[in-house]
Amino acid sequence: MRERRKYRPRFHAIRYKGRVRLIACFIAAAGLAVMAPAAFADDAVFADDAADQLIASSGTPEPATGLADSAALRATVYGTPPQDIAPMPAKVPLVEINMHMPWARPVPDVFWFGRDLRVWFSSQDKPAPLAIVISGTGGDGNTTVLSTLRGALYGAGYHVLTMPSPTFPGFIVSASTTGVAGDLVQDGHDLYSAMQRVVAHLPGKVRITDIDILGYSLGGANAGVVKSIDASEHKLNIHRAVMIEPPVSLFASVERLDRLFAISIGSGDAGVERLYQKIYAQLANLYRASDRVHVDENFLLTAAAEVLNSDAEFSAAIALTFRIDLMNMFFAGDLYAGTGVVVDPGAPPKVGDSLERTQQILRGKPFSEYFTKVFAPYYLKRRPYSTPESLIAENRLDIIADALRNDPDYYVQTNSDDLILDKAELAWLKNTLGQKIAVYDHGGHLGNIGDRRQVADMLDMLAGRWRGAASGIAP
Amino acid sequence: MRIAALALAAMGLCGCAPEGMIIHRMPAETPAADNAAAIQRAASLAAATEAAAKATAGVEARGEASPPPLTPADAPPPRTYDPWEPLNRFSYRFNARFDETIFLPLSNGYRRVPSPLRSGVHNFFANLAEVDTVINYTLQGRLGRGVRALGRFVVNSTVGIGGLFDFATKLRLENPPTGFGTTLSKWGMHPGPYLVIPILGPSTLREAVGLLGDYGTSYGVNLANLYRGDVSWALWPLNAVDQRSNISFRYYSTGSPFEYETIRFLYVRKLLLEDEGLHKKSARKRRAPDLPAGE
Numbered sequence: 087m088r089e090r091r092k093y094r095p096r097f098h099a100i101r102y103k104g105r106v107r108l109i110a111c112f113i114a115a116a117g118l119a120v121m122a123p124a125a126f127a128d129d130a131v132f133a134d135d136a137a138d139q140l141i142a143s144s145g146t147p148e149p150a151t152g153l154a155d156s157a158a159l160r161a162t163v164y165g166t167p168p169q170d171i172a173p174m175p176a177k178v179p180l181v182e183i184n185m186h187m188p189w190a191r192p193v194p195d196v197f198w199f200g201r202d203l204r205v206w207f208s209s210q211d212k213p214a215p216l217a218i219v220i221s222g223t224g225g226d227g228n229t230t231v232l233s234t235l236r237g238a239l240y241g242a243g244y245h246v247l248t249m250p251s252p253t254f255p256g257f258i259v260s261a262s263t264t265g266v267a268g269d270l271v272q273d274g275h276d277l278y279s280a281m282q283r284v285v286a287h288l289p290g291k292v293r294i295t296d297i298d299i300l301g302y303s304l305g306g307a308n309a310g311v312v313k314s315i316d317a318s319e320h321k322l323n324i325h326r327a328v329m330i331e332p333p334v335s336l337f338a339s340v341e342r343l344d345r346l347f348a349i350s351i352g353s354g355d356a357g358v359e360r361l362y363q364k365i366y367a368q369l370a371n372l373y374r375a376s377d378r379v380h381v382d383e384n385f386l387l388t389a390a391a392e393v394l395n396s397d398a399e400f401s402a403a404i405a406l407t408f409r410i411d412l413m414n415m416f417f418a419g420d421l422y423a424g425t426g427v428v429v430d431p432g433a434p435p436k437v438g439d440s441l442e443r444t445q446q447i448l449r450g451k452p453f454s455e456y457f458t459k460v461f462a463p464y465y466l467k468r469r470p471y472s473t474p475e476s477l478i479a480e481n482r483l484d485i486i487a488d489a490l491r492n493d494p495d496y497y498v499q500t501n502s503d504d505l506i507l508d509k510a511e512l513a514w515l516k517n518t519l520g521q522k523i524a525v526y527d528h529g530g531h532l533g534n535i536g537d538r539r540q541v542a543d544m545l546d547m548l549a550g551r552w553r554g555a556a557s558g559i560a561p
Numbered sequence: 562m563r564i565a566a567l568a569l570a571a572m573g574l575c576g577c578a579p580e581g582m583i584i585h586r587m588p589a590e591t592p593a594a595d596n597a598a599a600i601q602r603a604a605s606l607a608a609a610t611e612a613a614a615k616a617t618a619g620v621e622a623r624g625e626a627s628p629p630p631l632t633p634a635d636a637p638p639p640r641t642y643d644p645w646e647p648l649n650r651f652s653y654r655f656n657a658r659f660d661e662t663i664f665l666p667l668s669n670g671y672r673r674v675p676s677p678l679r680s681g682v683h684n685f686f687a688n689l690a691e692v693d694t695v696i697n698y699t700l701q702g703r704l705g706r707g708v709r710a711l712g713r714f715v716v717n718s719t720v721g722i723g724g725l726f727d728f729a730t731k732l733r734l735e736n737p738p739t740g741f742g743t744t745l746s747k748w749g750m751h752p753g754p755y756l757v758i759p760i761l762g763p764s765t766l767r768e769a770v771g772l773l774g775d776y777g778t779s780y781g782v783n784l785a786n787l788y789r790g791d792v793s794w795a796l797w798p799l800n801a802v803d804q805r806s807n808i809s810f811r812y813y814s815t816g817s818p819f820e821y822e823t824i825r826f827l828y829v830r831k832l833l834l835e836d837e838g839l840h841k842k843s844a845r846k847r848r849a850p851d852l853p854a855g856e
Binding site: 168169171173174175176177178179180181182183184185186196197198199200202206208226228233234236237250254255256257259287289359360362363364366367369370371373374375376378379380381384387388391410413414417418437438440441442444445 | 581582583584585586587588589590591592593594596599600603606609610613628630631632633634635636637639640646647650651654657706737739743812813814815816817818819821822830831834835837838841
């Protein structure tokens with residue numbers, strides 16, 4: 087039986103600026119202006135109790151909510167503890183590049199700020215291999231996780247280029263050919279085109295000896311697909327791909343997150359309002375009890391340890407973070423595809439229009455609705471022989487299964503308690519990749535990125551030194 | 562030269578940046594140092610939490626009267642009072658552009674200045690603001706804090722060589738600043754309508770009046786003739802750049818079309834939470850549940 091780690095509130099949440107984002111988002115989004123009528127009184131299920139019951143009834147070593155155990159939930163929220171982080175370089179130069187993509191669609195009014203694709207680049211001053219790293223769902227090109235990976239890669243002598251996820255609104259607006267994000271192959275092609283353009287215009291004298299590609303979470307799947315596209319088009323000649331904690335089936339993974347939302351927060355908007363009220367009261371009481379004069383970052387970080395206690399609360403934080411990213415993608419997709427779920431295709435919102443109501447509606451919408459109302463109609467119209475089932479099947483890593491199995495240059499790192507995978511999917515990854523996968527016991531989703539083991543293995547994989555999990559030396 | 566700079570700025574503000582690529586050289590990241598700091602900070606936060614827990618336990622043990630805790634039903638409505646929304650949205654957009662084209666490049670450039678020099682500048686301005694802090698703590702009737710602020714001012718102005726060094730904090734004489742906005746809140750004023758001030762950013766009517774009050778105080782006291790003397794023109798821009806370089810916020814880095822709503826929500830909730838702290842001794846007034854927060 088796997089040992090379960092005992093967690094007490096810890097403050098590794100503070101590592102870089104970004105981890106705070108998750109907690110801030112949690113507190114923030116919890117209340118994002120829900121003006122639901124007082125209808126939630128008859129919404130009998132109290133989210134917490136429901137989730138706690140589920141957790142209690144599920145026995146110890148099995149995943150708690152049917153999705154993940156306590157340790158995995160906590161690791162997912164808190165991220166890698168700073169004392170476990172691999173050695174990092176003292177200084178990493180950083181350039182932000184804003185670039186116009188010639189194929190970009192006209193920029194809608196509400197996205198006036200997103201005309202250019204924004205990527206980040208750190209260059210070595212000697213000839214070096216280039217590592218391109220793709221962000222996870224909804225992430226821009228400079229997330230906390232990317233910053234950690236950038237440090238590790240730069241320290242190991244790579245030029246590092248970090249790219250946003252194709253599901254990030256900034257990417258959808260500036261570099262997507264469709265505006266409807268979430269299709270592995272289409273997003274792969276868009277990413278691939280954007281990468282070529284960026285790599286061709288890197289500022290300064292950059293001498294690139296080789297190109298490798300990495301990505302975490304959804305970005306991991308994107309990285310695999312981009313490498314396979316490159317294998318037939320040869321425009322970048324990508325050498326190795328390391329897919330860090332990728333989903334196997336996109337839609338199965340997001341549905342798991344939606345279920346987490348339904349269980350821990352409750353479906354629809356009322357649950358979000360209830361969560362906001364609860365957190366507000368908690369924060370107010372903590373603030374009154376403290377001797378502070380300002381609600382600042384230190385207060386929020388201390389408070390987070392009090393606010394986040396039960397599995398249900400950790401689940402809520404994870405589910406809500408994902409929902410916030412989904413809201414942006416949903417809005418953009420609906421706007422571009424003209425599907426009219428929240429945006430009137432005849433009168434799209436203008437710069438000065440209030441989006442409060444739209445935001446409120448979207449907060450209650452799960453991914454399944456994005457799929458049935460925006461994604462599927464859009465792609466079914468453009469792919470004559472497809473069905474909703476075939477669209478789902480095309481968004482599995484199966485589409486590159488042959489390459490994953492036979493090409494020695496694809497690698498995967500994942501965790502056995504990653505909450506975006508189920509047992510069958512993990513088994514599929516292990517079977518398909520054979521010796522080219524490293525599976526760690528603990529870390530939840532992204533809760534071990536940057537730790538010594540993960541970084542050492544990742545660098546071995548990139549350098550072609552990786553000889554299977556057996557040879558991995560534990561620190 | 563000056564005309565060219567103005568033209569560039571105007572172009573940027575109007576949104577017609579030159580085609581192609583825009584490159585910002587960012588300050589270098591320092592992951593090793595950040596990580597070491599994170600480990601240290603985690604330890605100190607954990608210690609602070611334990612101390613706070615002990616303090617609350619002590620208060621409870623002494624049986625001191627504490628107001629009844631807030632329940633979820635006491636939370637202000639999620640909707641924020643924003644009657645000037647069109648104007649605010651315009652200002653928000655202006656601020657985003659101003660920040661992107663002028664403010665952020667300036668503050669990024671400023672961050673290349675050696676850090677001891679920058680912290681000197683930062684401490685200097687913080688020390689100037691201490692005067693306003695003393696006055697406002699006094700107006701709020703928090704005399705203990707007022708005296709501490711005065712102590713800080715005296716120590717930093719003398720031993721700290723005119724405020725360039727923050728010796729008071731080293732002597733563990735810590736005290737957060739306050740301003741006239743907080744005083745107005747203490748006197749019972751609600752945050753009022755949400756207001757986005759050009760260049761400065763999110764605020765409410767009360768906080769805006771507070772800012773004017775703070776400015777008036779500084780101007781009236783006119784410490785070392787800085788505010789009305791020959792160098793006063795340089796004071797505000799330098800102060801602004803110093804403040805901006807200490808804030809990691811970046812307009813639209815979320816890429817979200819809902820950023821205006823999100824920031825408004827967060828900002829006003831922060832104010833309301835701080836108000837809860839200010840009025841913890843007085844009985845909580847029940848609000849009409851359908852009033853938007855802040856009104």
